[in-house]
Amino acid sequence: MEVGEGEVVHLRGPNGAGKTSLLKVLAGLLAVHSGEATVLGRDLVADRRSVRREIGMLGHQSFLYEELTVEENLRFAVRANRGVVTGIRPVLEQFGFAGRLASIPVGRCSAGQQRRASLAVLVARGARLWLLDEPHAGLDQDGRDLLDALLTGARAAGRTVVFASHELERAEAIADRVVHLAGGRVVEPPEPTGASDSPAPLVQAARQTTSAPAVPAGPVTEDPAHVA
Amino acid sequence: MLRDAVLVAGKDLRIEIRSRVGLNQIGPFAIAVLLLFGLALGPDRRVLASASAGLFWVAVLLSTLLAVQRSYAIESADAARDGLRLSGLDPAGIFLGKASAVAAQLLVLEAGLTVGVALLYGAHLSGALVLIAACVAGTLGLAAVGTLYGVVASGLRTRETLLPLLFLPVVAPVLLAATKAWDAGLAGRQGHAAGWLDVLVVFAVLYIAIGTVAFGPLLEDG
Numbered sequence: 001m002e003v004g005e006g007e008v009v010h011l012r013g014p015n016g017a018g019k020t021s022l023l024k025v026l027a028g029l030l031a032v033h034s035g036e037a038t039v040l041g042r043d044l045v046a047d048r049r050s051v052r053r054e055i056g057m058l059g060h061q062s063f064l065y066e067e068l069t070v071e072e073n074l075r076f077a078v079r080a081n082r083g084v085v086t087g088i089r090p091v092l093e094q095f096g097f098a099g100r101l102a103s104i105p106v107g108r109c110s111a112g113q114q115r116r117a118s119l120a121v122l123v124a125r126g127a128r129l130w131l132l133d134e135p136h137a138g139l140d141q142d143g144r145d146l147l148d149a150l151l152t153g154a155r156a157a158g159r160t161v162v163f164a165s166h167e168l169e170r171a172e173a174i175a176d177r178v179v180h181l182a183g184g185r186v187v188e189p190p191e192p193t194g195a196s197d198s199p200a201p202l203v204q205a206a207r208q209t210t211s212a213p214a215v216p217a218g219p220v221t222e223d224p225a226h227v228a
Numbered sequence: 229m230l231r232d233a234v235l236v237a238g239k240d241l242r243i244e245i246r247s248r249v250g251l252n253q254i255g256p257f258a259i260a261v262l263l264l265f266g267l268a269l270g271p272d273r274r275v276l277a278s279a280s281a282g283l284f285w286v287a288v289l290l291s292t293l294l295a296v297q298r299s300y301a302i303e304s305a306d307a308a309r310d311g312l313r314l315s316g317l318d319p320a321g322i323f324l325g326k327a328s329a330v331a332a333q334l335l336v337l338e339a340g341l342t343v344g345v346a347l348l349y350g351a352h353l354s355g356a357l358v359l360i361a362a363c364v365a366g367t368l369g370l371a372a373v374g375t376l377y378g379v380v381a382s383g384l385r386t387r388e389t390l391l392p393l394l395f396l397p398v399v400a401p402v403l404l405a406a407t408k409a410w411d412a413g414l415a416g417r418q419g420h421a422a423g424w425l426d427v428l429v430v431f432a433v434l435y436i437a438i439g440t441v442a443f444g445p446l447l448e449d450g
Contacts, residue, residue, distance in 0.1 A: 057314055081316045
């Protein structure tokens with residue numbers, strides 16, 4: 001799998017396909033045990049820490065400190081990344097945290113607000129590569145629209161985005177390319193069956209898995225991954 | 229590294245001040261330990277006064293466990309530990325910052341416990357310089373060891389029970405040396421404390437050095 005600079009790539013596959021694992025490998029959170037992986041020109045096998053300053057990741061969880069306010073979380077993230085905190089006010093406003101809302105501890109925010117706060121951290125850090133795991137999850141309609149606009153803007157600004165999403169219509173509208181995963185490997189797109197790979201009953205999910213090209217199961221890291 | 233340490237220490241202390249876990253839980257726990265030891269030893273003030281140094285440091289040791297567990301509990305909520313790894317902070321800076329925050333909380337606690345042993349056990353607080361020096365050096369050692377083993381335990385499901393098993397045997401030299409130094413300080417024999425203070429300083433420097441080097445790999449593997 002290779003991703004070029006400025007590309008927006010949608011990772012698609014059933015639950016357990018390896019989408020989250022791949023994103024964590026690209027972020028340097030999981031070690032590459034075999035094969036090779038290069039992100040932003042850096043070899044993840046040799047050093048998976050050096051790339052992190054240039055990566056912004058949105059995971060299933062918020063990565064935020066519940067006792068700190070939204071603004072304090074942003075300040076901490078930006079300072080940790082050697083950034084300048086003077087630019088965070090517009091980011092807070094962009095994500096709906098103007099005024100008093102920015103002073104609320106994250107633990108007292110709703111799930112959707114916490115998701116917005118995580119997105120704000122991502123933007124404020126000024127990362128070159130965005131890795132997003134189900135970014136639409138937990139957001140209301142406005143939040144989803146905001147996210148889509150954010151991703152479109154990121155593409156226009158030349159940022160590289162790799163994201164996993166079961167929101168297929170939204171994802172297709174944003175992505176330049178779709179990469180299908182199954183059993184921890186990149187596979188050819190499955191034959192259209194009329195069924196979605198998003199929240200599907202177990203039987204359907206199993207049928208989809210078996211309809212994919214036969215590939216040996218294994219860790220996603222066995223395939224070379226080159227990003228940007 | 230130092231810049232990152234200040235950032236992490238500031239973040240941890242801000243969270244502790246806001247959550248008041250130290251004030252509402254660790255402080256009362258330490259006072260309860262002093263009271264229970266007092267009950268166990270009986271009302272004889274001479275016995276209590278002679279045991280006050282050891283009881284003080286046992287209370288500090290047990291409180292360190294709580295402070296370290298709390299220090300990593302704030303990183304485990306909402307995968308903040310992964311956030312810390314992704315933050316771009318120098319691991320050595322994270323270690324120094326977290327250890328500094330734990331040490332700062334313990335020093336505040338020790339000030340309260342010192343008043344406690346004076347009131348409950350009738351300890352005479354002579355030799356204040358020796359007592360303060362032992363507190364500073366001993367606390368730095370405890371915080372360094374606790375932060376180092378805390379990151380080992382924090383990634384495991386058995387962290388609550390594993391940390392005391394890892395931590396307590398290693399800090400036995402701190403308990404011994406700090407108690408001896410305090411005994412000498414309380415008895416007004418400051419000259420006898422010098423060797424024990426040296427042990428505390430060497431221990432603290434050693435574990436701060438080990439932690440600075442080893443924390444990064446341990447954070448990644450946890």
